[in-house]
Amino acid sequence: MTTTEDATTEAGTDRIQRVTMPKWGLSMESGKVTDWFVAEGDELTEGQDICEIDTDKIAGALESSWEGTVRALVVDTMVDVPVGGIIALVADADVPQEEIDAAVAQAREQLASGDIADDSGPKLGAVEVGGATIAYAVLEPEGDVTGAPVVFVHGYGGDKDSWMFVQEPIATHRATYALDLPGHGASSKDVGAGTVESLAATVIGFLDALDLKSVHLVGHSMGGAVVTAVTGDPAAAGRVASLTLISPAGFGPQINAGYIRGFAAAQTRRELKPYLLQLFADQSLVQRQLIDDLLKYKRLDGVDTALATLSAHLADGVDVTAALASFAGPTVVVWGAQDRIVPAANAASLQGRATVHLVEGAGHMSHMEKPHEVVAAIHEAVGSG
Amino acid sequence: MATRTISYREAVNEALAQEMERDPSVIVMGEDVAGGVAGDGDDDAWGGVLGVTKGLYPKFPDRVLDTPITESGFIGAAVGAATRGLRPVAELMFVDFMGVCLDQIMNQAAKFRYMFGGKAVTPVTIRAMYGAGLSAAAQHSQALYPIFTHLPGLKVVLPSSPYEVKGLLIQSIRDNDPVIFLEHKAMYDVTGPVPQESYTIPFGEANIVREGDDVTIVALGWMVSKAIEAAAELEASGVQAEIIDPRTTSPLDLDTILESVEKTGRLVIVDESSPRCNMATDISAQVCSEAFGDLRAPIKMVSPPHVPVPFARSLENLYIPQPQDIVNAVKTVTDWTG
Numbered sequence: 187m188t189t190t191e192d193a194t195t196e197a198g199t200d201r202i203q204r205v206t207m208p209k210w211g212l213s214m215e216s217g218k219v220t221d222w223f224v225a226e227g228d229e230l231t232e233g234q235d236i237c238e239i240d241t242d243k244i245a246g247a248l249e250s251s252w253e254g255t256v257r258a259l260v261v262d263t264m265v266d267v268p269v270g271g272i273i274a275l276v277a278d279a280d281v282p283q284e285e286i287d288a289a290v291a292q293a294r295e296q297l298a299s300g301d302i303a304d305d306s307g308p309k310l311g312a313v314e315v316g317g318a319t320i321a322y323a324v325l326e327p328e329g330d331v332t333g334a335p336v337v338f339v340h341g342y343g344g345d346k347d348s349w350m351f352v353q354e355p356i357a358t359h360r361a362t363y364a365l366d367l368p369g370h371g372a373s374s375k376d377v378g379a380g381t382v383e384s385l386a387a388t389v390i391g392f393l394d395a396l397d398l399k400s401v402h403l404v405g406h407s408m409g410g411a412v413v414t415a416v417t418g419d420p421a422a423a424g425r426v427a428s429l430t431l432i433s434p435a436g437f438g439p440q441i442n443a444g445y446i447r448g449f450a451a452a453q454t455r456r457e458l459k460p461y462l463l464q465l466f467a468d469q470s471l472v473q474r475q476l477i478d479d480l481l482k483y484k485r486l487d488g489v490d491t492a493l494a495t496l497s498a499h500l501a502d503g504v505d506v507t508a509a510l511a512s513f514a515g516p517t518v519v520v521w522g523a524q525d526r527i528v529p530a531a532n533a534a535s536l537q538g539r540a541t542v543h544l545v546e547g548a549g550h551m552s553h554m555e556k557p558h559e560v561v562a563a564i565h566e567a568v569g570s571g
Numbered sequence: 572m573a574t575r576t577i578s579y580r581e582a583v584n585e586a587l588a589q590e591m592e593r594d595p596s597v598i599v600m601g602e603d604v605a606g607g608v609a610g611d612g613d614d615d616a617w618g619g620v621l622g623v624t625k626g627l628y629p630k631f632p633d634r635v636l637d638t639p640i641t642e643s644g645f646i647g648a649a650v651g652a653a654t655r656g657l658r659p660v661a662e663l664m665f666v667d668f669m670g671v672c673l674d675q676i677m678n679q680a681a682k683f684r685y686m687f688g689g690k691a692v693t694p695v696t697i698r699a700m701y702g703a704g705l706s707a708a709a710q711h712s713q714a715l716y717p718i719f720t721h722l723p724g725l726k727v728v729l730p731s732s733p734y735e736v737k738g739l740l741i742q743s744i745r746d747n748d749p750v751i752f753l754e755h756k757a758m759y760d761v762t763g764p765v766p767q768e769s770y771t772i773p774f775g776e777a778n779i780v781r782e783g784d785d786v787t788i789v790a791l792g793w794m795v796s797k798a799i800e801a802a803a804e805l806e807a808s809g810v811q812a813e814i815i816d817p818r819t820t821s822p823l824d825l826d827t828i829l830e831s832v833e834k835t836g837r838l839v840i841v842d843e844s845s846p847r848c849n850m851a852t853d854i855s856a857q858v859c860s861e862a863f864g865d866l867r868a869p870i871k872m873v874s875p876p877h878v879p880v881p882f883a884r885s886l887e888n889l890y891i892p893q894p895q896d897i898v899n900a901v902k903t904v905t906d907w908t909g
Binding site (some may be wrong): 213321375456482487488 | 572573574734738766768769770771772773776779782826827
């Protein structure tokens, strides 16, 4: 969860770094700072939390990727700020106060005018794979690309938006693609056989359609099983450089079948909410907008059939241990210690085969609850490849 | 979901087009729903009196039927066709015209399932415009949904946004019972995010439009957007309002209203229909009966005065409940000291 903007102004380059309202998710247009964790004059280090931001959908902490002195907090708490709006200024202590004051005035003028260009955030696309439409969000670095792209595969009932806190920090140096599996997001709702292997074949078709020859794969939950199955498919031989698995399915017998069936069956807000609460360690993260968005997804024609097909396979148990055994690349696993959907106890089967990071304070959605740890794990898996 | 912004009018049109595409038994009928058919002019000249159905006739020429100006005839025909296997969507132009075809709705469509022991289904949807705001005078501006809500056997739908329009209209068409689907004529140009794909919103599930701890505002149809405006003003003075849009008055999701009142202890109901025997009095009575002990103040009802809708714009604006009326009602209940 980092965001910064190049230190340029209309007057030219200066030494002031501008912290802007991040874009967490494709639908986010604005957010509110609910709490500042830093004050003017504080020294900021990389990875430090700057503030808490509420987006209606989910609240999260904004992490700094900057070193310097916090010189100004531009906006008050609880005020709606559009994505891209400047919320704080960071600069070395020797930058004169007049320059800071001028930059604050300029930022506030821009906020008041509403004239904020927001071209941040992923771009949407779609490709045809085996007669189905597969939607995706792509985010590429503005500068040089180093190394193979990263492809994110969400879990059961999720979509490309679930990588909102993770995709941007990874995209600073390499191209990133977050796709919607069949039956999810903006992709076709027909899941076909709906097995992990058939979904893996769709992911390989996606790589072919975009001509991605070598990739790092990141998968969450069912998506973790899918990306692992990709490595075991001859059609992807030699193309997967690394795996990052977040609470992956397919590595042990323990899976919350009640959740899987209940999520598929829930028709109303009242029925759905208790299941969503099981996803997070911090249940306050389940806000109205998150529930509404999932209900809107579940009401689409074809989604009930898709989820019923997928849930039947998942509840029966999936097993991708053989695929991982034959995969030679680096594999890093992140598991929320409080995961109530695919419990962390499943990680035992990965001992000696993968690096496993157990994350305290995270449930099944560690990429939303503790994105910093997930970003670090992806960096670890990707290495310099 | 592939979501984009479209208008309330376009959402009606898209729901009809997608269901006609999906199901060949869906037909659209009513006065000037195409307009000009078989005359000298264009085949799709009108598309309904406010252009809502424009474009359907060229796509489905056999299934978009212009009818004579005889509501008793074509509403009866739609009800009969529904019992024989079609899924007609009949447009009763202005809901104020219900008087000339009420027997077909009240004594026929609403009663068939019951009187034939469940052996007959009547999957008819009757669309109509309702509400004040266009200076259309007393015979074209009424909000008559309480009358339909009064009748067992009917489902009554009041969409409050383009998203609600599309999902609730598709649900109406697929439903096996007669549905009265009421579109507010002042909302046709309101825009909002709507998925491209077909989807359904279940009946009897209220939408929590906004969460708050201090007061519950139940608002219907156009009044939802008035309540949202009021809530923004109330927030500035430190009052957090919870807004509930029942979406359907029959069936009514009383549970969601009761749960909210248990939390806030205060209830304001905003209803554009005439104040006697309307949804506000009905919901108020049910909440008093079920949750009297949770109330910390009297229930306030924001409704128009008990008069015909005025034609003069200045008087009509006074007639329609406005955000300031809602703010005032909320302040009355939050300031209540017994």
